[in-house]
Amino acid sequence: MKPVLEILEQRISKALRQTTGLAVCPAIVRPTADGRFGDYQVNGIMPAAKQLKTNPRQLAEKVVAQMNISDICQPVEIAGPGFINLRLKPEFLANALLEIYKDKKLGIEQTANSQTVVVDYSGPNIAKQMHVGHLRSTIIGDCVSRMLECLGHNVIRQNHIGDWGTQFGMLIAYFNHFYLNPSIAAHPGQDHYAVLNDSLRISDLEDFYRKAKELYDKDPEFAEESRRVVVKLHSHDLAIQSHWQHIVDESREHYQPIYKRLNVTLTSKDECGESVYADKLPDVVKTLKDKKLAVESVGAICVFPEGFKSKEGEPLPFIVQKSDGAFLYATTDLAAIRFRLQDLHANRVIYVTDARQALHFKMLFAVVKMAGWADESVKLEHVTFGTMLGADGKPFKTRTGGTVKLAELLDEAVERAKAVVDEKNPDLPEQQRQKIAQAVGIGAVKYADYSNNRDSDYIFSFDKMLAMDGNTAPYMQYAYARIRSIERKAEQEGLNIQKELTGICEILLSDPAEQALARQLIQYSQAILNAAADCRPNYLTGYLYELSQAFSRFYNVCPVLQSEGQIRAARLVLCDVTARTIRHGMTELLGIEVPEQM
């Protein structure tokens, strides 16, 4: 089902072109900011009139005479300097609502040109626990993936895990030095790797990591040993590699449950980390050299894309091989993007990482274009986001200044939600309260992130995100629970909603609150399109909030079960479509559960 906005845009644009003879003059139809101006307004008359040096109101009249929207809108009104105000016909609104009611996909239109879209997100570091810094990439990327998929694109998720850096040299060297070697010395002949691997947990790893880093920084001998281990790992030394594999597996055991808690769709199948590209790096550099793009500079191999300057105003290098011969993240990113373009045949590649890496990606994309790996039609995008801040406006840290572990953050959110559920709904069984707390707590954290414009930094506050008022997960969940409650009550009273609505072919929307709710409901498809186009989940949360508000207003003035006949049928349809829309938006697109009761 085509969004109304799109139909209006097309038809009015056509009339505008016919009237003016201009090849390009969009109607620019937008929802009105103010209800007094109707449901939609046409903004495109004035720019067109400007171009033709004619009076906008007169042009508007001609366009109105030319356009054919009488099946959708009431007689239009020309207002202000040259706006055309559009009001949907009640019959049209009712029919559109009915159509959505009958559509399993709630009127969401499948895209006509489906693309293969690679979305690179989350990318946790192996051997470290996930912390709050990983939250935004993980959930924003997940929402973007879900939205694009929902619109009919072929989404390939890529979890570019950090599993190949120098940190493994340190980690394994440290481990050998302090654990393995003493163990061998004390008990020769045992399978020490197996014993140690079994006892190695992520929390240990992290501790080792910190200590190893310290040692690495102050002990040149240990640093040298670490580098030797990295070389061994990279040359596929079996013992070292099995150790590495264990660390990777152990880390996965840590972050997969977090994905599950967060209701993030990433699975181990989506993992395609640094190590996967390790063997391709020499060829990447060679290819760039062969194309005369990569050249030596101060001992390193660099590409100099146009338009990038260093502090000194000189051309800024994109270093693909260090002077010691080692490859670095730029090389890996090149190998990865080449794979995505040439082997995965991506039409669009989206990187969801924080804004600090903007320059890196600009240069990366520039090099890709120089190398000719992507044709003009391919879109390479860096979807950036700001930092999570604490109440003091500084980067979010624990009281002692450490990084906040994601698992602990989620624990606290659930704990706080549980306290509220216990207070508000003590009669529900403990197990159910626990489940609700889970949905509310985790949902609140995710929703708070989604509802902010991703460009800006935002202040993390449990109190704000768990509030029942305002643009929060609990508000949305509450609206949903109320609808389900109506349906439960109906069933208790022996009313079979399914039966009541079977074969319904006409809806009567008489109350303004009903109409307002219906108007909101038929715009769902458009809201997803807008959010997906710019990779901005906050457009979607904004829509869902307006929807829930429209529902709450309706709920307050339009009793459902006390009403009768056609009115009750219409209200039941409104409830049904609202519930399904909220559930779809929250569950399918944002990955936030909506409890049946709360």
Place this chain on the structure above:
RNA sequence: GCGCCCGUAGCUCAGCUGGAUAGAGCAACGGAUUUCUAAUCCGUAGGUCAGGAGUUCGAAUCUCUUCGGGCGCGCCA
């Protein structure tokens, strides 16, 4: 020094290729409950959209500039 992002109500934030009198929530004040979950709804008050200049029928939005905050800029990722 150069580049990117940000600056909107007391606080936290929206504002969709430029559109009409800039919107929410919190906090403050006043109302609504014999009714399907009041975790709700309605109303009042609150603004030099950081400052200035420009583009134009029209600017929070585009351009330039100043100020303030954050981040980045050759072998880390």
